[in-house]
Amino acid sequence: MSQPGTRPRLHCYGCGRAGRVIVRWLHERAGLAVGQICNRSLTSARRAVEFIGAGEPVEELQPDISGDWLLLGLPDGELSGAAVGLSSRMPGQAELAFHLSGSTPAAVLGSLGVPVASVHPARAFADPAAALVAMPGTWCVGEGQAQPLAALKSVVEQAGGRWLEMQSSGKAAYHAATVAASNYLVTLNELARNLAAASGLPGQQSAELLDSLQRAVLDGLLDATPARALTGPIERGDAAAMARLLAAADEHGQGPLFRALGLATLELARTARGEREADQALADVFTSRSD
Ligand SMILES: NC(=O)c1ccc[n+]([C@@H]2O[C@H](COP(=O)([O-])OP(=O)(O)OC[C@H]3O[C@@H](n4cnc5c(N)ncnc54)[C@H](OP(=O)(O)O)[C@@H]3O)[C@@H](O)[C@H]2O)c1
Numbered sequence: 001m002s003q004p005g006t007r008p009r010l011h012c013y014g015c016g017r018a019g020r021v022i023v024r025w026l027h028e029r030a031g032l033a034v035g036q037i038c039n040r041s042l043t044s045a046r047r048a049v050e051f052i053g054a055g056e057p058v059e060e061l062q063p064d065i066s067g068d069w070l071l072l073g074l075p076d077g078e079l080s081g082a083a084v085g086l087s088s089r090m091p092g093q094a095e096l097a098f099h100l101s102g103s104t105p106a107a108v109l110g111s112l113g114v115p116v117a118s119v120h121p122a123r124a125f126a127d128p129a130a131a132l133v134a135m136p137g138t139w140c141v142g143e144g145q146a147q148p149l150a151a152l153k154s155v156v157e158q159a160g161g162r163w164l165e166m167q168s169s170g171k172a173a174y175h176a177a178t179v180a181a182s183n184y185l186v187t188l189n190e191l192a193r194n195l196a197a198a199s200g201l202p203g204q205q206s207a208e209l210l211d212s213l214q215r216a217v218l219d220g221l222l223d224a225t226p227a228r229a230l231t232g233p234i235e236r237g238d239a240a241a242m243a244r245l246l247a248a249a250d251e252h253g254q255g256p257l258f259r260a261l262g263l264a265t266l267e268l269a270r271t272a273r274g275e276r277e278a279d280q281a282l283a284d285v286f287t288s289r290s291d
Pocket residue numbers: 013014015016017018019038039040041044045073074075076078082099100101102120121122123124125126
């Protein structure tokens with residue numbers, strides 16, 4: 001067991017895009033020592049160690065990790081099998097084990113026979129170097145057993161992260177929320193860029209225009225409910241304008257998503273301002289056939 005006041009050593013099994021950022025962040029900002037780094041290939045483990053700037057690349061995790069922490073930074077589908085495989089080689093040795101999945105419960109690591117938790121950093125790790133710079137202030141959502149959660153909360157907060165805890169039963173809905181907020185925002189941006197391109201605006205400038213619009217809306221949403229933040233032709237009940245916009249979206253192959261979002265936005269407008277006479281005309285516009 002790590003003694004009070006001493007920093008535990010962190011090993012990482014599956015040190016890809018997310019794992020290497022978390023290990024380096026906790027090493028640099030919370031003073032955790034870095035132990036073994038194990039990936040499918042030794043070459044990949046070496047690359048992770050190079051990024052972290054500490055640790056020992058290994059072909060197989062060596063069993064002597066008593067009192068240390070073990071991060072399983074594997075893809076979600078690999079977690080259960082990896083825990084079973086590791087348990088036969090190192091039963092009950094680590095002080096705690098945790099994974100980084102937003103939707104898989106910590107209990108998937110149960111066969112390790114040690115206290116388990118999961119910590120989902122609400123951040124995209126596609127570019128590890130950029131993600132590392134952005135880590136301070138990142139929300140980290142913990143779930144699992146009380147003792148490892150308390151220990152992980154302490155180091156995450158020391159590293160400058162923001163901590164939140166949830167029950168395992170809510171994980172799928174939580175992860176759906178983060179997918180909607182981040183992945184679907186990208187899809188929306190793509191829809192907007194396609195329509196801007198169809199308008200004849202130059203690509204770079206229109207990308208910047210749409211970016212500044214989306215950022216301002218997101219800023220406004222911090223202090224208002226989505227229903228209250230809504231503006232534009234749907235909120236005003238302008239069915240004629242929406243019919244023109246939808247015709248343009250149909251002409252340029254963007255109709256289905258534009259319609260679906262229009263109907264959802266109409267529902268949102270109704271909750272904010274109540275029913276208006278034009279709402280049926282708006283609903284008819286969005287449910288009309290494109291041909
Ligand atoms: N990426 C994100 O933006 C993000 C954000 C939040 C949370 N997460 C979570 O982080 C976890 C990892 O995701 P990721 O995007 O970092 O995945 P990733 O980049 O694909 O990295 C996975 C790592 O696991 C290693 N690995 C796979 N199977 C293995 C095995 N059987 N034995 C040993 N090592 C193995 C891979 O080794 P090789 O390099 O040798 O192939 C790779 O280094 C997931 O639970 C995910 O939900 C990811």
